[in-house]
Amino acid sequence: MLPPISPQSIQPAFLLVGIPGLEHLHVWISIPFCFAYTLALLGNCTLLFIIRADAALHEPMYLFLAMLAAIDLVLSSTTLPKMLAIFWFRDCEINFYACLVQMFFLHSFSIMESAVLLAMAFDRYVAICKPLHYTTILTRPLIIKISLVTVTRAVTLMTPLPFLLRRFHYCRGPVIGHCYCEHMAVVRLACGDTRFNNIYGIAVAMFIVVLDLLFVILSYIFILRAVLQLASQEARYKAFGTCVSHIGAILAFYTPVVISSVMHRVALWASPHVHILFANFYLLFPPMVNPLIYGVMTKQIRERVLGLFLRKDV
Numbered sequence: 001m002l003p004p005i006s007p008q009s010i011q012p013a014f015l016l017v018g019i020p021g022l023e024h025l026h027v028w029i030s031i032p033f034c035f036a037y038t039l040a041l042l043g044n045c046t047l048l049f050i051i052r053a054d055a056a057l058h059e060p061m062y063l064f065l066a067m068l069a070a071i072d073l074v075l076s077s078t079t080l081p082k083m084l085a086i087f088w089f090r091d092c093e094i095n096f097y098a099c100l101v102q103m104f105f106l107h108s109f110s111i112m113e114s115a116v117l118l119a120m121a122f123d124r125y126v127a128i129c130k131p132l133h134y135t136t137i138l139t140r141p142l143i144i145k146i147s148l149v150t151v152t153r154a155v156t157l158m159t160p161l162p163f164l165l166r167r168f169h170y171c172r173g174p175v176i177g178h179c180y181c182e183h184m185a186v187v188r189l190a191c192g193d194t195r196f197n198n199i200y201g202i203a204v205a206m207f208i209v210v211l212d213l214l215f216v217i218l219s220y221i222f223i224l225r226a227v228l229q230l231a232s233q234e235a236r237y238k239a240f241g242t243c244v245s246h247i248g249a250i251l252a253f254y255t256p257v258v259i260s261s262v263m264h265r266v267a268l269w270a271s272p273h274v275h276i277l278f279a280n281f282y283l284l285f286p287p288m289v290n291p292l293i294y295g296v297m298t299k300q301i302r303e304r305v306l307g308l309f310l311r312k313d314v
Contacts, residue, residue: 005171018086020177021273026278030087036288037080043291044069064120072287073107079180080151080256083236099181111154114212121219124243129203129226157204168192252289256282
């Protein structure tokens with residue numbers, strides 16, 4: 001049971017400084033950030049609109065894609081508006097509870113995105129390895145169950161964090177050297193024994209990344225084996241071609257995660273602003289490129305997008 005919270009133990013507000021050391025460049029840095037956010041909003045909203053409007057796209061693959069687009073919208077909108085306010089208006093102050101809410105949504109939806117990418121790998125595994133049973137395995141009730149498990153896992157893992165952070169006294173000042181309320185950035189300001197927070201944060205990150213990525217890789221080992229057993233080369237290309245967009249989304253999500261993690265642990269020489277730029281890249285890149293990947297590489301989505309913006313004359 002957590003100890004009672006005294007009014008003095010709660011910091012009324014934090015100050016997000018943006019990118020330390022690059023404050024004089026904030027306006028210029030905001031240009032690619034704003035561009036990326038605009039692309040993420042337009043791209044993911046377009047995907048959701050197309051999938052919802054076209055009954056032919058109400059298949060498991062596209063329903064998972066719709067989940068991914070919705071998650072990317074929330075994930076980018078959790079941080080980018082406040083980040084741009086810091087860059088443009090120097091609006092650095094954030095309420096303590098608003099900081100906890102931002103942190104909860106940020107980490108929860110990152111976990112959800114990882115789970116949806118895993119679900120999409122399972123979808124491709126069933127489609128290629130068990131094509132005759134695709135519709136009987138990936139039924140609507142199963143998709144709903146996968147969605148509920150995705151949300152429940154993320155919420156269950158992240159719910160303790162705000163309560164753990166509420167019990168600390170933040171005596172190391174209100175300044176967070178970051179663009180958003182990341183868990184460990186807040187923990188560094190706390191006084192007292194923060195070992196459990198450190199261990200819990202690392203354990204959750206390792207559990208999600210390692211476990212989900214392991215099952216994704218395992219799925220593709222089975223897929224590759226099934227593809228190589230196909231008789232003709234054309235059939236192999238066609239089967240594996242249905243996985244290209246998903247592989248692109250996996251690389252877009254996990255590559256920045258791995259780079260950011262390595263930067264924090266290995267590149268000790270790097271300045272703080274380099275770490276923060278990589279962390280921001282990790283949040284911005286997947287929501288921006290996922291609609292582009294699926295719009296370009298998925299024929300059904302590409303045709304619907306072209307139909308929206310390039311109306312043919314009758």
